[in-house]
Amino acid sequence: MDNKVILTMRGISMTFPGVKALDNVDFTLRQGEIHALMGENGAGKSTLIKCLTGINAFEAGEIRVDGIDGPVVNHSTLDAQKKGISTVYQEVNLCPNLSVAENLFIGREPKTKLGTIDWREMTKRSEKIMKDLDMQVDVTQNLEEYSLALQQMIAIARAVDMDCKVLILDEPTSSLDDNEVMKLFTLMRQLKEKGVGIIFVTHFLEQVYEVCDRITVLRNGKLVGEYPIADLPRVKLVAAMMGKDFDDLASIKSEETPKFSDEDILIDAQGLSHKGKIKPFDLKIHKGEVVGLTGLLGSGRSELARVIYGADKNQTGTLQVNGKEEKINAPIDAMKLGMGLLPDDRKAEGIIGDLSVRENIILALQAKRGVFRLLPMSKQVEIADKYIDILQIKTASRETLIKQLSGGNQQKVILARWLATDPDFLILDEPTRGIDVGTKTEIQKLVLQLAGEGKSLIFISSEIEEMLRTCSKMAVLRDGEKVGEIVEDLSQETVMKAIAGGDGNE
Amino acid sequence: MSKIKKITGQPLFLPIFCMLLVMAVNIFYDLGSGRFAFNFFTVSIRNGVLYGRLIDILNRGSEIAILAIGMTLVVSASAGTDISVGSVMSLTASLCCMLLAGYGVASTNTLAVPLIVGVLAGILLACVCGAFNGFLVAYLNVQPMVATLILFSAARAIGLLLCNNLIVYVRNDAFKFFGGYLGFIPTPIVIAAICIAVVSLVLKRTALGMYIQSVGINKDASRIAGLNSEKIIFLCYIVCGLMAGIAGIVASSRISSADSNNIGLNYELDAILAVALGGNSLGGGKFNLAGSIIGAYTIQAITTTLFALGVSSDQAPVYKAIIVIIIVAIQAPPFNAWVKRLSAKKALAKGGA
Numbered sequence: 091m092d093n094k095v096i097l098t099m100r101g102i103s104m105t106f107p108g109v110k111a112l113d114n115v116d117f118t119l120r121q122g123e124i125h126a127l128m129g130e131n132g133a134g135k136s137t138l139i140k141c142l143t144g145i146n147a148f149e150a151g152e153i154r155v156d157g158i159d160g161p162v163v164n165h166s167t168l169d170a171q172k173k174g175i176s177t178v179y180q181e182v183n184l185c186p187n188l189s190v191a192e193n194l195f196i197g198r199e200p201k202t203k204l205g206t207i208d209w210r211e212m213t214k215r216s217e218k219i220m221k222d223l224d225m226q227v228d229v230t231q232n233l234e235e236y237s238l239a240l241q242q243m244i245a246i247a248r249a250v251d252m253d254c255k256v257l258i259l260d261e262p263t264s265s266l267d268d269n270e271v272m273k274l275f276t277l278m279r280q281l282k283e284k285g286v287g288i289i290f291v292t293h294f295l296e297q298v299y300e301v302c303d304r305i306t307v308l309r310n311g312k313l314v315g316e317y318p319i320a321d322l323p324r325v326k327l328v329a330a331m332m333g334k335d336f337d338d339l340a341s342i343k344s345e346e347t348p349k350f351s352d353e354d355i356l357i358d359a360q361g362l363s364h365k366g367k368i369k370p371f372d373l374k375i376h377k378g379e380v381v382g383l384t385g386l387l388g389s390g391r392s393e394l395a396r397v398i399y400g401a402d403k404n405q406t407g408t409l410q411v412n413g414k415e416e417k418i419n420a421p422i423d424a425m426k427l428g429m430g431l432l433p434d435d436r437k438a439e440g441i442i443g444d445l446s447v448r449e450n451i452i453l454a455l456q457a458k459r460g461v462f463r464l465l466p467m468s469k470q471v472e473i474a475d476k477y478i479d480i481l482q483i484k485t486a487s488r489e490t491l492i493k494q495l496s497g498g499n500q501q502k503v504i505l506a507r508w509l510a511t512d513p514d515f516l517i518l519d520e521p522t523r524g525i526d527v528g529t530k531t532e533i534q535k536l537v538l539q540l541a542g543e544g545k546s547l548i549f550i551s552s553e554i555e556e557m558l559r560t561c562s563k564m565a566v567l568r569d570g571e572k573v574g575e576i577v578e579d580l581s582q583e584t585v586m587k588a589i590a591g592g593d594g595n596e
Numbered sequence: 597m598s599k600i601k602k603i604t605g606q607p608l609f610l611p612i613f614c615m616l617l618v619m620a621v622n623i624f625y626d627l628g629s630g631r632f633a634f635n636f637f638t639v640s641i642r643n644g645v646l647y648g649r650l651i652d653i654l655n656r657g658s659e660i661a662i663l664a665i666g667m668t669l670v671v672s673a674s675a676g677t678d679i680s681v682g683s684v685m686s687l688t689a690s691l692c693c694m695l696l697a698g699y700g701v702a703s704t705n706t707l708a709v710p711l712i713v714g715v716l717a718g719i720l721l722a723c724v725c726g727a728f729n730g731f732l733v734a735y736l737n738v739q740p741m742v743a744t745l746i747l748f749s750a751a752r753a754i755g756l757l758l759c760n761n762l763i764v765y766v767r768n769d770a771f772k773f774f775g776g777y778l779g780f781i782p783t784p785i786v787i788a789a790i791c792i793a794v795v796s797l798v799l800k801r802t803a804l805g806m807y808i809q810s811v812g813i814n815k816d817a818s819r820i821a822g823l824n825s826e827k828i829i830f831l832c833y834i835v836c837g838l839m840a841g842i843a844g845i846v847a848s849s850r851i852s853s854a855d856s857n858n859i860g861l862n863y864e865l866d867a868i869l870a871v872a873l874g875g876n877s878l879g880g881g882k883f884n885l886a887g888s889i890i891g892a893y894t895i896q897a898i899t900t901t902l903f904a905l906g907v908s909s910d911q912a913p914v915y916k917a918i919i920v921i922i923i924v925a926i927q928a929p930p931f932n933a934w935v936k937r938l939s940a941k942k943a944l945a946k947g948g949a
Contacts, residue, residue: 401819420819420824421820421821422823422824433820438817439817439820440820441814442809442810442814442821443813444813445806445809445813445882449810453810453818453821453823454821454822456806457803457807457822457823458822459803461803461804461807462802463803464801464803465803507821
């Protein structure tokens, strides 16, 4: 397994205003190896990647790439690509409205003698690329016709075809389901056989153990160590990432299931629906209850919650809040009834990127108060500081733009936005996606704490274990229809069976 | 070094810097032509009113400054520009003058309806135009440029229809007030100051400023957080229409007439330029009203300076374009990066030696 080293980074340091983002970090990548880069949010993973690909300029240290004499400094991703370093991000950075072939060759189209694009050649070569990687794709179709997973694999194919020696996968599996992840892993193993070195950034511990050969762990911008996978069992990895022993997640939920009486019903939805997405459903939520919505990706679990909140308009049925029938036409109506929604797509529907942490935190509260009752600045500062402290949001200051924060901290800011409105009913849609283990535990604890205070919650997550830990009831969705509720006997098995449908033997 | 960085990092640094640049040109010109160096800044009282190049700039720049207020909000909230403001100015003037003179009357000394009726009707119509634009953009999701293109081409023609194809003259002292003098100060300066003050106050005292920026940055997230994104965009266009109406009255009063073909001609471009010069991104989101206002007066300062330098009004746009290119280039991020690299190299050379 002692392959040739193709990339070394030595003593990389870099500072953001007020924060030492990287402090003397080393990283080594060998040929034909899948190397996991692990660390909590804000540990410096993304920054290290960005230094490598030329998005950020590092202050000290040097990068060497096999086959190039002398230290390498990239000034742009294009620069990095020319040196054989390609990156594929969580969000696919291709053009959905162009064909697969066009996407594969964009910027380097094969030309005819006349200088026009040689479409036939392009299609031919695209088909070959797809075939080589065992992907069944019609290259003349638009990219948007394919699932996110396939799009991601096409992005990888594009990178690989451009002679890349180092392939960086930054959270590629965050929005994929298990099946798609498997396909991606197969592709990664194929590339490994071809001698490509892969840097794999992810939050999913299981996935690391499934495909990786080596792990490098960062913490607070410093290198913790580089380990062969066999030397670092999962518990040790978590301990290395967090710098402390693993707080056992399983122990946070109290053993006895709380009992709810009918008088405590907060939300009583009957026959709510949204055309084409959600078939009419009934749902009762008690005060202090955490209801989980589960189902496969695309089964409508987010959409169901959005109908209650008014983010998608409800078209049939009635909704009673605290025993009174209410009409919700827009999110603000729901907010006035004490609701809040943390959307699953943080970037598109959560953060207001160019506003400060303070403004992002007070936004919902301000919207609830109305435009003419501006929160005094002293009050805004007080609220912002309070939640930065409670949720331990890592930010240079409260006036830092939210887009400059790491993903997990952005999520905490959005959470703070809702907590500031003191909601009775909070919908958390994938609150822990793309977040490190430590923060995950914190959020789960917070959910239970809120429930303990008598608040009701809807909790949506792709990780069943996480829901088992927090929810006292689960509603199961399949194809936009609520197919059942599990109250007693909540276990991985019963939930899986319910999601799979039928008798679960399929 | 860090001190310089602190100053250049200020959001208003570039607009103010551009303004100073224009003033410096004036000083050198005055020096060159053997006059008192600060001739440009001298303000005196002649015939009982303020007089001087500075006053002239503030006076003549009023319309652009007023338009820039509305344009700033529209750009921020909808990431698009309202190109109809110049035409709406003209329409406002036409309706106002037509009402004051009576339909079909080409020239009048006496008013057919009370002054306030004509003025308010004109401004109200401008608000309706703004609402029309806002409806198309906010509720029908039409691109701002396309939506406002409708009134850009139609409003002037509607004004001509209202005036029965005449240039209506209202030679009346009361009407002349808006483009004349309040005591010894030119009224347009006062009107612009009031508009700026009122809008700034509203932005400061209510959450509207944050709402507008929030919607401009991320419409969907704003909606989830409880803002009525459509309503906020709609409102911004109405304010923009209102400002165009006020500017239209001022422009019309200056020449005592409703010259449909010339009032507000190309003003939309100056207003958009003012927003850009103020350091605001035309891609929407964060805005800085003060920057836009300074930008507006900078544009007027350029024009006035060119005239003072003896450039004919036909050739002035050429020089104006050159100056604008320079100013915009200075503000462009790649230029900034280049300057930064240059200074870093210098620092490195110094350290090496």
